[in-house]
Structure formats: C-alpha cells, structure tokens
Amino acid sequence: MTQNAIEITALQKTYRGGRGEPEKHALNGVDLSIPAGSIFGLLGPNGAGKSTLINILAGLVIKTSGNVKIWGFDQDQNPRQSRAAIGVMPQELNLDPFFSPRGALEVQAGLYGVPRAQRRSDEILEMVGLADKADAYARTLSGGMRRRLLLGKALVHQPQVLVLDEPTAGVDIELRQMLWSNIRKLNQDRGMTVILTTHYLEEAEEMCDEIAIINQGNLIARDSTSNLLGQMDAKTLVIDPVSMPQTLPSADGITVEQRANGTLAFTYQSTKTTAEEVLSVVQSAQIHIRDVKTEQADLEDVFLKLTSSR
Numbered sequence: 001m002t003q004n005a006i007e008i009t010a011l012q013k014t015y016r017g018g019r020g021e022p023e024k025h026a027l028n029g030v031d032l033s034i035p036a037g038s039i040f041g042l043l044g045p046n047g048a049g050k051s052t053l054i055n056i057l058a059g060l061v062i063k064t065s066g067n068v069k070i071w072g073f074d075q076d077q078n079p080r081q082s083r084a085a086i087g088v089m090p091q092e093l094n095l096d097p098f099f100s101p102r103g104a105l106e107v108q109a110g111l112y113g114v115p116r117a118q119r120r121s122d123e124i125l126e127m128v129g130l131a132d133k134a135d136a137y138a139r140t141l142s143g144g145m146r147r148r149l150l151l152g153k154a155l156v157h158q159p160q161v162l163v164l165d166e167p168t169a170g171v172d173i174e175l176r177q178m179l180w181s182n183i184r185k186l187n188q189d190r191g192m193t194v195i196l197t198t199h200y201l202e203e204a205e206e207m208c209d210e211i212a213i214i215n216q217g218n219l220i221a222r223d224s225t226s227n228l229l230g231q232m233d234a235k236t237l238v239i240d241p242v243s244m245p246q247t248l249p250s251a252d253g254i255t256v257e258q259r260a261n262g263t264l265a266f267t268y269q270s271t272k273t274t275a276e277e278v279l280s281v282v283q284s285a286q287i288h289i290r291d292v293k294t295e296q297a298d299l300e301d302v303f304l305k306l307t308s309s310r
C-alpha cells in the first residue's frame with residue numbers, strides 16, 4: 001500500500017475569464033499530501049478553491065499545471081488506474097430521474113467496468129439505508145435519500161479513496177448522523193481514505209484526523225485537528241458570582257470582562273497561566289462563586305484567525 005493516498009504537487013488552476021472578465025487563479029501552486037487511511041478535511045471560505053481541487057482529483061476539471069497522484073498513480077501517466085482509485089460524492093443531487101437506486105448503481109458499475117459477478121449493489125443499498133427503495137424511481141426519492149444514493153454510487157467500484165463534497169450541507173440531524181456513521185465505518189472497517197469538504201467546522205472537528213485550510217487558492221494550514229486546536233491556547237473561566245463586585249479584579253495575563261448575563265469571564269493563556277491562579281485572583285477579590293464553567297477555542301476560532309489575517 002502507498003503511504004499517501006493523494007500527492008499533489010505545485011497544483012495550479014487558472015480559469016479563463018469570459019467576455020472581458022479577467023482570468024481567475026483558483027489554485028496558486030498547492031502542495032498537499034493526504035495519508036492513506038485518514039479522514040481528511042478540506043476547509044476554506046466560499047470561493048477558496050476547494051471544489052476546484054476536488055474536481056481536479058475527480059477528473060472533472062483539467063488542471064493548468066502541477067502533478068496529482070492518486071493511490072500512487074499519476075493522473076497524466078496512469079489516468080485509468082488513478083480514476084479507478086477514487087470515488088466522488090458530488091454536492092449537487094444530479095441523478096437520472098428514470099433510474100431506480102439499483103439501476104443507478106448498476107449503470108455506474110458498468111461505467112467503471114465492474115464485472116457483474118463483482119457488483120455489490122444490494123450490499124451498498126443496505127449500507128446506505130435504501131434497500132427498501134431499491135426499485136423505486138429516483139424522482140420519488142427525498143433529498144436525503146438522493147444524497148445517500150450518491151454516496152452509494154461513489155462506492156460501486158470499491159475505490160481506495162472516497163471524496164465527499166459537502167456531504168451534509170442542508171441535511172437534517174438524523175441524516176447527518178447516518179452519513180457520519182457510514183463514513184466512519186468505511187474508514188474503520190475497510191481502511192478507506194476519506195476526504196471531505198465542509199462548511200460545518202464542528203463536522204470537521206468531530207470527524208477529521210487532519211485538516212487543510214485553503215484561502216484564495218493557497219494552502220494556509222495543514223495539520224492534525226488536535227494541533228490546529230492547540231494553536232489557540234486561550235481559555236476562559238466563566239464565573240457566576242453570588243454578587244457582582246464593585247470593581248473588577250485585575251491580574252497580569254488575565255483579561256476580566258463582565259458579561260451581559262451577569263457572569264464574569266476570565267480569559268487567559270493556558271500555557272502561561274493555570275486555572276488555579278485564576279481562581280486565586282477570584283478568591284482574593286472576595287468574589288463568592290455560585291457556579292463556574294470553562295470555555296476553550298474551537299475550530300471556528302482557528303479558522304477565523306487564519307483566514308482573516310490575510
């Protein structure tokens with residue numbers, strides 16, 4: 001097995017501008033490797049270049065320059081093998097309305113040249129929860145069912161790498177949980193490498209081992225989710241005081257703020273100050289505590305810090 005499921009080197013994409021529009025540099029020389037067996041999140045603001053990158057991996061957009069290897073196969077030198085190694089669940093619900101779920105999977109398997117004996121349509125339908133709709137017309141399927149069918153279609157040729165473009169955009173909580181559990185299962189039981197784009201940072205935080213952040217066509221961060229979260233060592237101790245003190249306490253390295261709900265927020269850097277030190281400041285100010293809780297940075301804070309500073 002290759003160590004990296006995906007290896008991208010100096011990838012550039014420039015879209016030609018139409019009718020007097022300037023050309024658009026959607027990717028400016030991206031280098032990115034994605035380890036085999038990981039669940040990898042690709043994040044970025046609108047228009048950052050995520051779909052362009054995914055569509056290049058899927059063979060739907062032609063790169064301007066650079067190199068892409070999928071499962072060790074160079075996209076230019078081994079187009080057939082590199083295409084066979086990847087399955088893509090697109091964002092749009094573009095299904096042929098005249099095919100049943102089983103029919104759609106069979107057609108997809110045919111397109112990928114999967115021999116009949118190796119097709120696993122029923123198993124896939126079972127997995128994505130569409131077994132009872134196997135022979136229904138696609139046009140009678142709900143939005144959530146269509147999305148699950150698209151996941152099924154991405155799996156027919158048993159790719160080593162599964163790419164999901166905004167898999168849970170606009171879906172309800174129940175379906176989101178189901179998709180998450182499907183994705184985790186594919187990753188854990190079959191060792192499938194999963195790459196997903198998402199606008200839900202909590203989804204990336206919950207699902208992804210590693211994360212890359214793209215902004216304006218450039219890769220601006222790439223690290224394990226825990227390291228990215230560790231970059232933000234600001235913590236806040238929120239105290240609900242029995243009564244509000246006349247003057248707010250102060251101490252080096254601690255910012256104290258009175259919140260509208262009558263609590264006091266003590267923000268500090270956890271690498272420099274301990275919660276115990278904060279509590280001793282509270283005590284010496286003779287503030288009696290009714291309740292206390294802590295808050296710490298999440299991926300949203302990291303994302304905003306990285307993407308707004310450029």
Ligand SMILES: Nc1ncnc2c1ncn2[C@@H]1O[C@H](COP(=O)(O)OP(=O)(O)OP(=O)(O)O)[C@@H](O)[C@H]1O
Pocket residue numbers: 015016024025026044045046047048049050051052053
């Ligand atoms: N076919 C195209 N022709 C011209 N410009 C394009 C084309 N496709 C994308 N772009 C431009 O390239 C840039 C990157 O777009 P892309 O769709 O890759 O971003 P994205 O990160 O996927 O955004 P979103 O989160 O909104 O889906 C944008 O400025 C977009 O307007």
